[in-house]
Structures are given as structure tokens and as C-alpha cells.
Amino acid sequence: MSLVELGLYFALLSLVSVGGLPSVMPEMQRFVVDVKGWLTPADFIQAFAVGQAAPGPNVLIASLIGWKVAGLPGAFVALGSICFPAAVIAWWVAELWDRFKDSPWRKAIQRAIAPIVVGMILSGGVVLATPGAPDWRLWLIAGLAAAGMLATKLNPLWFLGAGGVLGALLL
Amino acid sequence: MGFFWIGARSFGGVMPWAYRTMVEERRWLSHADFTETIGLCQFLPGPNIGNASIVLGKRWFGLSGSIVAFLGLMALPFIWVLGLFIVYSDLSSNAALKAVVTGVGAAGAGLFIGTAVKLGRALVKKPAALALIAACFALVAVARVSLLMVVPIGLGIAVFAARRGWL
Numbered sequence: 001m002s003l004v005e006l007g008l009y010f011a012l013l014s015l016v017s018v019g020g021l022p023s024v025m026p027e028m029q030r031f032v033v034d035v036k037g038w039l040t041p042a043d044f045i046q047a048f049a050v051g052q053a054a055p056g057p058n059v060l061i062a063s064l065i066g067w068k069v070a071g072l073p074g075a076f077v078a079l080g081s082i083c084f085p086a087a088v089i090a091w092w093v094a095e096l097w098d099r100f101k102d103s104p105w106r107k108a109i110q111r112a113i114a115p116i117v118v119g120m121i122l123s124g125g126v127v128l129a130t131p132g133a134p135d136w137r138l139w140l141i142a143g144l145a146a147a148g149m150l151a152t153k154l155n156p157l158w159f160l161g162a163g164g165v166l167g168a169l170l171l
Numbered sequence: 172m173g174f175f176w177i178g179a180r181s182f183g184g185v186m187p188w189a190y191r192t193m194v195e196e197r198r199w200l201s202h203a204d205f206t207e208t209i210g211l212c213q214f215l216p217g218p219n220i221g222n223a224s225i226v227l228g229k230r231w232f233g234l235s236g237s238i239v240a241f242l243g244l245m246a247l248p249f250i251w252v253l254g255l256f257i258v259y260s261d262l263s264s265n266a267a268l269k270a271v272v273t274g275v276g277a278a279g280a281g282l283f284i285g286t287a288v289k290l291g292r293a294l295v296k297k298p299a300a301l302a303l304i305a306a307c308f309a310l311v312a313v314a315r316v317s318l319l320m321v322v323p324i325g326l327g328i329a330v331f332a333a334r335r336g337w338l
Contacts, residue, residue, distance in 0.1 A: 014217055050256045050272065056248020059218035063249060064256050075253060079245070086217020087225050091237060093215060094226040104334075110207050111338040112329030115300040116322065117209060118291040119307025125283030126312045128276070138277040145281025150288055156191075160278045167274015168267060 002038065003070045003077055010062060011081040028065065038069045059083065137170040189220055190286065199227075206290055220244065299337035303329055 009031055032038045039047070047068060051061030059082060066078025100106040129142035144166070145159040189209075193199045200208065212222035221241060228240030262268050294300035303325065310321045332338050 047256070050259050051252060054248065054252040054255045056252055057218050057220050057244065059221060060245075060248055060252045064252060067253060067256065079249065083218065083221055083241075086215065086222065087241065090212065090215050090217060090222040090225040091229060093211070094229050097211060098230070108330050108333035109326075111333040112326060113211065114206055114290070115294055115303040115338065116307055116325050116329055117206070118287050118294065119304040119325075120311065121283055121290070122287035122304065123308050123312035125280045125287060126308075128280035128283065138273070141274055141277035142281035142284060145278040146285035146288065149282055149285035156282055159282060160275050163278020163281070164271040164275040167270045167272070167277065171270035171273055
């Protein structure tokens with residue numbers, strides 16, 4: 001039963017996940033931890049950390065939560081249901097988007113979106129670096145990684161590795 | 172498909188990797204194209220890079236392109252993340268490992284911030300854009316207002332500003 005509930009709820013979240021997964025993380029936590037009690041808060045934070053540390057889209061955090069709730073089928077159901085409704089919308093909108101290529105409204109919307117996106121990505125980074133109470137050590141690591149990425153052309157994996165080392169030393 | 176490669180090596184968030192692979196290395200897209208596509212995908216619901224794989228896959232190869240790009244993006248990371256989680260669950264009582272994982276997460280968050288700055292550089296000469304970025308940040312990151320409120324209102328204001336030629 002929890003598998004069906006998980007699938008339906010994540011499909012619903014998919015439709016409201018404007019701005020990507022980070023924006024629905026608090027609602028996801030409220031549902032699986034507070035409402036359903038499928039995971040403990042510690043479980044949830046662990047899944048989030050591993051999802052962040054592992055390669056891939058951070059939407060895969062949903063599959064870790066599904067795994068915790070209902071094993072391997074849970075992982076597939078959670079990931080599929082959080083992705084599919086949004087994927088269908090993206091598919092249809094892409095077509096409309098191309099059809100209105102020369103419309104002044106489309107140009108206005110395109111120019112309008114850019115600053116909103118920058119604001120959201122920036123917020124995502126800061127929110128992710130502040131999982132609980134503000135911690136200067138996490139902000140230091142995040143700040144160094146951001147500065148390193150902007151100042152050099154190094155492979156981002158170096159900054160993640162350095163973050164791990166700093167984490168071991170500082171935390 | 173390049174999306175498989177993006178997914179395979181995208182530690183700590185896909186966005187910086189997607190930019191690097193598609194814009195800087197393979198030159199499939201220009202900087203402006205990338206910003207706009209991600210912008211579209213950001214305001215659509217769903218995982219942004221997943222949407223980007225659908226939109227770009229469709230643009231280049233139709234339905235099969237979308238499916239291949241999306242599955243390519245997800246396949247390896249899905250196996251990776253579950254495997255890592257199994258290993259981590261076994262070892263999670265180890266405090267040192269926990270510290271390392273948290274440090275990696277913070278660095279991944281930093282790469283998000285770096286990506287935002289990179290994309291934002293193109294907007295630096297437009298005061299209205301900077302004001303919008305600041306307002307979004309204050310509402311989302313500081314006041315923690317729901318995106319369901321911020322995005323529609325912010326976009327409405329931004330479209331108005333764009334129609335007036337401010338953006």
C-alpha cells in the first residue's frame with residue numbers, strides 16, 4: 001500500500017516541483033517523515049547527503065527515499081513518478097516554445113526567465129549549504145568551491161574531493 | 172549520447188557538468204542558448220536537467236531523442252546512487268565518513284553558487300535583472316517563501332520588465 005501512496009504523492013509533487021527538486025525537498029520530508037513516519041529524520045538527512053554526494057541529477061534523492069520505504073520497487077516507483085508528469089509537460093511545452101519562436105512574447109519571457117533562474121540556482125546553493133543551523137565551516141567549503149570553479153577551469157570533481165577532505169578536517 | 176556522459180560523471184549536481192559538456196566542450200549550444208533552455212526547464216516543473224534532456228533530445232532527434240537522452244542521463248547515476256547508498260548505510264555509524272560526505276555536499280552546493288555567478292555575469296549590466304536576482308534570493312533563500320508563490324509572481328514582474336525593455 002505504501003508503494004501506491006508513494007507513487008501518487010510523488011507524481012503530485014512532480015507537478016508542483018517548479019524550480020526542480022530542491023524546492024520540493026521540505027514537502028517531501030514533511031510527507032515521508034512527519035506524516036507517514038516511513039523514515040526517521042536521520043534517515044532522510046542521510047539519503048539527502050548521499051544523493052548530493054553521488055553523481056547524477058539530484059532528483060535521484062527521490063529514489064533513495066523510495067528505496068528506504070519499499071526497497072528496489074520503491075526506488076523505481078519514486079523516481080518514475082517524480083519524473084514522468086513533469087517530462088510529459090516538458091515535451092508539450094517544448095513544441096509550443098518552438099512554434100512561437102518569433103513572437104515578441106516568447107522573447108520577453110526568455111529574457112525574463114534568465115534572472116529568475118540565476119536567483120533560484122543561487123538560492124539552491126545557499127540553502128543546500130545550510131542544512132540545519134548556519135555553520136561557517138559548510139559555508140567556507142561552499143565558498144571555496146564556488147570561487148575555485150569561477151577562477152579555474154579545473155574538473156569540478158577536484159573541488160568536491162577537496163570539500164570531502166575539508167569536511168574530514170573541519171567537521 | 173552526451174547525456175549519458177553528463178550523467179555518468181556529474182558528481183555533486185548536474186548543472187555545472189551539463190554546462191561544461193554541452194557548451195564548453197562539445198559546443199552543441201551557445202551560452203545564451205544554454206541559459207534560455209535551462210531557464211525554460213527551470214520554470215517548468217520537474218528536475219531541470221531531466222527536462223533539458225527531454226527538450227534538447229526532442230529538438231535534435233524527436234521522441235526517441237527525448238527518451239534516449241532522459242534514460243541516458245538517469246541510468247548510470249541511478250545504479251551509482253543506490254550502490255553508494257547501500258555501502259553508506261553499512262558504514263554510516265562512522266563519524267569521519269559522515270564528515271567527508273557532508274563536506275562533499277557543501278562543495279556541491281558551492282558549485283551551484285558558482286554556476287549561478289557564471290550565468291549571472293551576462294546580466295550584470297542590467298539593474299532590473301540584478302534587482303530580480305536579489306529579490307528572488309531574499310524570498311527563497313532567506314525568507315524561505317514557497318516557490319509556488321515566488322516563481323509566478325517573479326516571472327510576471329520579469330515579463331513586464333522585459334516588455335518595457337529593461338531586461
